Amino acid sequence: MKKYIYLFLGTFTFGLGTMGIVLPVLPTTVFYLLTGFFWCRSSPKLHAKLVSMPLYQKYATPFLEKRMTRAAKQRMFGMMGLVFLLSAVLVDHHLIRILLVIIYVSLVIGISWYLKKRPTAKPEK
Template sequence: MKKYAYLLFGTITFIFGTLGIFLPLLPTTVFYLLTGFFWCRSSPKLNAKLIKLPAYQAYVTPFLEKRMTPRSKRRMFAMMGLVFLVSAILVDHHLIRILLGIIYLSLVGGLSWYLKKRPTTNSAE
């Protein structure tokens, strides 16, 4: 039963990740990482196919192999900021807006600290 639940969740996150290639508000990398997590536990064959996909190679492999360009890091932070900004605009409570701001700043600070230690590539995208 657990295997089928992982397979279902992996399929759902794969669909969202693939939509994220075309829709800027959906984070492709996160959904593909979740897909790998779920499919690794349910179907090694599907996980192997996922890893070989060109989209996976383009979005996830550079993140996992620590090959992000400065431009891609800026783009990642900008997209995160856009998602948090849209969320803050749509929410009607000031406390939630403040909490979203704190979460965003924490993510930017934590990821900046983490990515600072990782090597970057200087090639232009």
């Protein structure tokens, strides 16, 4: 039963990640990483297909290998900021807005720390 739940969750997060390629408010990398987690536990064949996909290699592999370009890092933090700003504007509660700022700052610090000691990849031509 657990295998089928992981399979469903992996398929769901794969769909969200793929939609995130064209919709700027959905984080492609996060959903593809979750897909890898779920499919690794449910179907080795699907996991193998996922990690060999060009889209996975473009969005998730650089993050896992900590070799993102400076522009990719800036784009990632900018999109995260846009999503959090949009959420803060739509919510009419000051405590929630403060919480959103704390979460965003924590994410920026945590991800920056995670990527800090790796060299920045050279931009693709």
